[in-house]
Amino acid sequence: MEKYEDTLLEIVNKSEPLRRVFKVLQHSELPFDYYIGAGCITNTVWNYQSGFPLKYGISDVDVVYYDGEDLSPESEQKYRDELVCKLGDFPFKLDVKNEAGVHLWYEKKFGFSIKPYKSLKTAIDSWPTTATALGIRKEQTGSYKIYAPYKLDEGEDSCSGCSITQENEKITATITWNDKTETVNLKNNEKILH
Template identity: 40%
Template sequence: MIGRLPLDEQLTVLKSLLARNELLLEVMNRAVTLDLPDWYVTAGCLFQTVWNVVTDRPPTSGIKDYDVFYFDDRDLSWEAEDAVIKAADEAFAGLPAEVEVRNEARVHLWYEQKFGVPCAPHASTEAAIDSFAATTCCLGVRLEPGGRWRVYAPHGLSDVFNLVVRPNPVLAPREVYEAKTARWRQQWPELTVLGWPSASTARMPSSS
């Protein structure tokens, strides 16, 4: 099983599987041209590409959109983010998929209104990725000078390869996790979806 390979070999396999999604590669290549600070292509377009390849589906099957996160706390106005979004609309024009570009330095300004729980300001794009509803989602990839891939995977890659979805109860509420996993199960019935932990077993932030 891929998930039992040493980590360096898992990274090699991850790159080869993601490369099967030519649309994903084009999004990554065009994202480079935007020169966004601390950017990553992240979330569903990554782990769902892996799920598709390992279950013999077309690489783009069921992928709703392609998320590009960046972090710029120099100007937290909507106008500054909107200017980046408009530039991104031009950069990604013509692609047969929706590409959503968002500044993760601004998440705390709208998160509670949308999801009903407060969100402390993120300190980086990586910190934003850490807060996804499932640990399996906590994955980001970008291209760096020379074509090197930078991969951020704080919970490793084994669950991604093994089609295991594990809750990450650090920010997103239970209903967000359960809504997402219900939708994913319809598209990928092979998934093993772990239940949301009870209040007594939920992982609490470290006090150290």
């Protein structure tokens, strides 16, 4: 998988905004681990592979962390404000979330409750598509840490197809994984295995 990790990092580092966020977070001496993840990473890769500008279609940068001691929205806002201040003029919204506290607001936003995540990795494991269940952080040493629970390659244990469709109010994600297809109604989390 090292080949895929190298390719991922090469593409992500072509994005000036992502390089800036990685650099700022690398030198921030945060009291917890974090990852930059989800759509900003995968969209950058898809844009590169499709020949689009790297920023195309990206609305925000997700910075996730896990602090079980302080679940307050004020702490999330404090970290977000510090990041915004250090980045200055930045083309994307910053979405900074403490994954330890997601269960506190999830039901109000999505219509169903979830159990508290036990770690940052278990939170990423639960993200709604395997393609976006991905996090990268730049360590203080300059090396990168990639967390990809569903792998980066196209081996036997990988996603072979993902789609999201919307028909009226119904939003559905369909993911094919190891010859099994799972369909999730994203509005009420109904799951159907094929």
